[in-house]
Amino acid sequence: MSYPAYQYDHLPYQVDNAGEASMPSHTPVLLNESVTGLHIKANGIYLDATFGRGGHSRVILNQLGEQGQLMVLDRDPQAISAAHELAATDHRVQVLAGTFSQLGDLMSQDINVDGALFDLGISSPQVDQSERGFSFQQDGPIDMRMDNAHGMSAADWLNRANSDEIAWVLTTYGEERFGDDIAKQIVQARARSPIKTTKQLVEVILAVVPSMAAGKHPATKVFQAIRMHINDELEEIRVGLPIVTERMNSQARLVVISYHSIEHQLVSDVLKRKHISEDLTDSTSSKPKLRKVGHAIRANRGERLANRRARSALLRIWEKKDGT
Template sequence: MFEQVMEGLRVVEDGTYLDGTFGRGGHARGVLQRLGAGGRLLLMDKDPEAIAVAEREFRGDARVAIRRGSFADMGGWDAVAKGLDGVLLDLGVSSPQLDVAARGFSFGKDGPLDMRMDPDGGESAAQWLAGADEREIADVLWTFGDERMSRRIARAIVARRATAPLTRTGELAELIASVVPRGRHDIHPATRSFQAIRIHVNRELADLEQGLAAAHDALRPGGRLAVISFHSLEDRIVKRFITAHAKAPPGNRRLPEATGFEPTLRAVGDAGKARADELAANPRARSAVLRVAEKRGFGIGDSGFGKAEKSPQIPNPQFPIPGVAEPRP
């Protein structure tokens, strides 16, 4: 969704922008091309391989600063504390992470059962599955994967590890497939479970909530927040966050009337979907949803307190079943 993101961020030449999910730098390059000599681009990513790419490509550019870490912690970066004119968060697992079997994200490629975006921090998927009790595993599969067979899968995992630990993605995928009836022929039975375990291991939803709050605080008046989500759990958090800061909560006749609400964001357009030409070139974008919001105030680009801007919407099918098969491009 390159063009939509550039339109949403509305880059100004001397602005300061943060790409909190550098990946392999597609959006970052677009922002940098639009910045002048006085502009600033801050790059973050948990993944050391992504940071290595950023260092190789942008180390010599005085406008660029690079920091390894989660966007949830952007508030602790002095460069961010000076204020931002735009923040981009491109959520989920990236294509390079998914396509490399050694990272352990894919049930379609056998590799170590890791799934960590930051391989130097926290528990791997194998370590968590080795120690979590049956109820915790079932709760994670249900909450983060909407897996209806969560209890059955959790029982199978606990029974299996009693004889041998699960250490490979292929082993886990095969185990899940053995206890879950195959539904749609194009959806692997392990899709939802792999998504749920990945989200849990990486604290993705907790980081998203913390990162949205940090971005809100760092944005200058008129600054833009652009977030690309790849499944409904993420998109729901982003939508609710923007709404909570853009609209007064609905009244309740049983409670005292709330007073003093001051909107600090405004939604820019409706949820955006990948355009037909992008879908033809990149099918993985079919589940992407872009939401953009603007920080209110008296500054660059402030548009007052009117209705959200409207942008042309491209018809798009319903969300496909989410999972690791739908990374961010």
């Protein structure tokens, strides 16, 4: 059996999504560093928990041998369709459609992994398609669901939630200091006409936060906060990481790329086995099953210049302790 030769030796890490001519692409972040961090054994079993467009998966496959296996997970139907295209060309790939928190049911009970990768957050195709509603730079319906076949859209939530709930989300997940005022403005605006588009929401935000602070668009934090709430992103990390930790063999590696301070902190707290409550405070902790490997890694200047998403990326590596 021969495998497709995926070559990523040439920076900047642009992935050619073979067979996906109609699908937008994603430039994987910290590609070489993350796959190197997995310490891949040729015949090992690996999990890419955030398949996206498979940038990381393809490099993992390059390093896996004939008996190796790669499970790939995503909750986004377009990502899953791209994953099925890859699986059709490579028998080592098994596609899991669902969320981190469902991994306990999705992974075969008799399988433990030799390494797992989480490249958190959203992919470029999700942001770049205006109809997905993730971007404040393009007008579209405010959807923001990674799995846009299930659950409540951001528009539905924004038009139903009360002012206190909206303020809590913006302040807690977006660390938005104008969260209370923006929430009140949203409630006033929707009384005149339901907020259905990203443009409408941006106009509401600009009425409260008029200036660009530190080169950031005033809507940046609000969009991040709503997206995190709609996709239950922190709960997914809080529930999903321990599931994978339990299913790792001794000395298996866990590689996590996170993109903002709340994610960075939550990942390390969860892996230290602190018990985090919903308002992000922690209480007691129990003995960690993983040990940290090396220092956190940031993208180098070349990658940061070539790929905006790489600017905030933080890569960390853990290893499962023997006998845990």
